Amino acid sequence: MSVGDTEKSTSDRGRLDKRRAIVEAALRVFARVGYAQASLDMIAAEAGVAKPTIYNHLGSKENLFRHVMTETAARANGKTMEVLESFPGEADGLRPGLEDVAGKLVACYTDEQSQAVRRLLYAEAVRFPDLFDQVRASGPDQFIEALAGRLARLANAGHLRIEDPVRAANQFIALVYEELPTLSTFGSRPLDSRDAEKVAVAGVDTFLRAFGSSSGS
Amino acid sequence: MSVGDTEKSTSDRGRLDKRRAIVEAALRVFARVGYAQASLDMIAAEAGVAKPTIYNHLGSKENLFRHVMTETAARANGKTMEVLESFPGEADGLRPGLEDVAGKLVACYTDEQSQAVRRLLYAEAVRFPDLFDQVRASGPDQFIEALAGRLARLANAGHLRIEDPVRAANQFIALVYEELPTLSTFGSRPLDSRDAEKVAVAGVDTFLRAFGSSSGS
DNA sequence: GTGAAAATGAACTGGGGAGTTCAATTACCT
DNA sequence: AGGTAATTGAACTCCCCAGTTCATTTTCAC
Numbered sequence: 001m002s003v004g005d006t007e008k009s010t011s012d013r014g015r016l017d018k019r020r021a022i023v024e025a026a027l028r029v030f031a032r033v034g035y036a037q038a039s040l041d042m043i044a045a046e047a048g049v050a051k052p053t054i055y056n057h058l059g060s061k062e063n064l065f066r067h068v069m070t071e072t073a074a075r076a077n078g079k080t081m082e083v084l085e086s087f088p089g090e091a092d093g094l095r096p097g098l099e100d101v102a103g104k105l106v107a108c109y110t111d112e113q114s115q116a117v118r119r120l121l122y123a124e125a126v127r128f129p130d131l132f133d134q135v136r137a138s139g140p141d142q143f144i145e146a147l148a149g150r151l152a153r154l155a156n157a158g159h160l161r162i163e164d165p166v167r168a169a170n171q172f173i174a175l176v177y178e179e180l181p182t183l184s185t186f187g188s189r190p191l192d193s194r195d196a197e198k199v200a201v202a203g204v205d206t207f208l209r210a211f212g213s214s215s216g217s
Numbered sequence: 218m219s220v221g222d223t224e225k226s227t228s229d230r231g232r233l234d235k236r237r238a239i240v241e242a243a244l245r246v247f248a249r250v251g252y253a254q255a256s257l258d259m260i261a262a263e264a265g266v267a268k269p270t271i272y273n274h275l276g277s278k279e280n281l282f283r284h285v286m287t288e289t290a291a292r293a294n295g296k297t298m299e300v301l302e303s304f305p306g307e308a309d310g311l312r313p314g315l316e317d318v319a320g321k322l323v324a325c326y327t328d329e330q331s332q333a334v335r336r337l338l339y340a341e342a343v344r345f346p347d348l349f350d351q352v353r354a355s356g357p358d359q360f361i362e363a364l365a366g367r368l369a370r371l372a373n374a375g376h377l378r379i380e381d382p383v384r385a386a387n388q389f390i391a392l393v394y395e396e397l398p399t400l401s402t403f404g405s406r407p408l409d410s411r412d413a414e415k416v417a418v419a420g421v422d423t424f425l426r427a428f429g430s431s432s433g434s
Numbered sequence: 435g436t437g438a439a440a441a442t443g444a445a446c447t448g449g450g451g452a453g454t455t456c457a458a459t460t461a462c463c464t
Numbered sequence: 465a466g467g468t469a470a471t472t473g474a475a476c477t478c479c480c481c482a483g484t485t486c487a488t489t490t491t492c493a494c
Contacts, residue, residue, distance in 0.1 A: 032343070034341075034343045034344060036251075036252075037344070040452070040453085041451080041452095049471085049472090050471060050474095051472095051473085052455085052472075052473085055453070055454080056470075056471085061452070061453090119342070122340065125336070125340075126248075126249070127250075127254070170395050170396045171420070174392055174394075175388055206427045209427035209428070210423045210424075210427040256480080267442045267443060268443085268482095269441075269442075269443085269483095270440085270441060272483070272484080277482080
C-alpha cells in the first residue's frame with residue numbers, strides 16, 4: 001500500500017532468472033541452518049521470491065535440495081578438475097609445481113560453496129544416500145582417477161617412485177588436505193588461508209619424501 | 218486389557234537402568250535417522266520406555282542428544298587412547314608395531330558407535346557448534362598430542378626423522394585413515410575390514426618411506 | 435505388608451512447516 | 465494496446481512432534 005515500506009515491492013517481478021535466484025538462495029539457507037531447519041519461507045524470502053514460485057520451478061523441498069546439491073557439486077568439481085591442467089609433467093620444477101597444484105586444490109576444497117555442499121552431503125548422507133553416491137561418483141572418484149593418471153605419467157618418466165598410482169593419489173590428497181576438515185570445524189568456521197597453505201606445502205614435502213626420486217627433492 | 222497383546226506389557230517396569238537403556242536407544246535412533254528426524258516416541262519405543270521417563274531422566278531432546286554424544290564420544294576416545302599403549306618404543310619391530318597400531322586405530326575409527334557419533338557431530342555441527350568443539354577438544358586433539366609425543370620419542374632415539382611431531386602425527390593419521398570416510402559413505406555404509414587393513418598398511422608404508430631412518434625399513 | 439518413589443500410557447497443547455489454492459497483479463511477446 | 469503466462473501474497477489445510485499433565489500401576493526399601 002504505502003510507498004517506501006519494503007525495498008523491492010514492485011520492481012523485479014517478471015520471470016527473469018528466478019530459478020537461479022532460488023537455487024542460489026537455497027544453497028545459502030541450507031548451508032546456514034541445515035536441511036531440516038531450512039523452511040521454504042526462509043528460502044523464498046532469501047531469494048526475493050514467493051513461495052509458490054519455488055514449487056512452480058522445482059516441485060518439492062527434497063527436489064530443490066537435490067538440484068542445489070548436484071548443480072553446486074558439479075560446478076565445484078569442474079573447478080577442481082581444471083586445477084589438474086597445471087599439473088607438472090616434467091621433473092623440472094616438480095616440487096614447486098606440486099606445491100602450486102596442492103595450493104590450488106586446497107583453495108577449491110576450502111571454497112565456501114564447496115565446503116557447504118560437502119558438509120550438507122555428509123550431514124544428510126543418512127536421508128539421501130543415493131545423492132551422496134551420485135555426487136561422489138561424478139566428482140571425487142573421477143578426480144582421483146585423473147590425478148592417478150598424472151602421477152603414473154610422472155612415475156613412468158622416472159620422476160617419482162610409485163607402485164600403485166590410485167593409492168598414491170589418495171594419499172596425496174590425504175596429505176594435502178590433512179586436518180583441514182577439523183581445522184575449519186568441517187566447514188562451519190572460517191579457515192586461515194596461511195594455515196591451509198602451510199598444510200599443503202608440508203603435505204607435498206612428505207609426499208616427495210616418500211615418492212620422490214633423487215631429482216625431485 | 219488382554220493378556221498376550223504386547224510382548225513386554227507387565228514385565229520390566231521398575232527403575233533399573235532405564236537411563237542407560239534410553240541413552241543407548243537414543244544413539245541407535247539418532248544414528249539411523251538423524252537428529253531432526255528422530256522423535257522422542259521413536260526413542261521411547263526403542264528403549265522400551267515411556268516418553269515421560271525420558272524427560273524425567275534427561276529433560277529435553279537437545280539435552281538427551283548432548284548426553285548421548287559426549288558419553289559415546291568419551292567411550293570411543295578412551296578406546297583410541299588405549300591403542301597408544303601398544304605403541305612401539307624401540308626400532309626393533311618398528312614397522313610391524315606401527316602396522317599393528319594403525320590397524321587398531323582403523324578398528325576404533327570404523328567402530329559402529331564411533332562412526333555414528335562422528336557422523337552425527339558433523340551433521341549437526343551447524344546446530345551444535347559448541348558440542349563439536351567440546352568433543353574434539355576432549356578427543357582427537359588430545360589424541361594427536363599423545364601420538365605426537367610417541368613419534369617424538371622415536372625421533373629422538375634416531376628411529377625416525379621427524380622435524381615437526383604434531384604435523385607428523387596429523388599426517389600419520391591422514392595416511393592411515395586415508396579415504397576411509399568416503400569408502401564407507403561417511404559411516405552410513407558397512408566397510409570391508411580387509412580393505413581397511415590394506416589402507417592402514419599402505420599408510421604405514423608411505424609414512425615410513427617419508428620419515429623412516431635406515432633401520433626401520 | 436506398607437508406603438514412597440518411579441514408571442506408565444494416554445490424552446492434550448502449542449507451534450511450526452510443507453504443500454496447495456486462488457484471485458489479483460505484473461511482465462513479456464506480437 | 466492486448467493477450468497470455470508467470471508471479472505474487474495471503475490464507476488455508478494437514479500433519480508431525482516436543483513437551484506436559486495426570487491418574488494408575490509397579491517396584492523397591494524397610
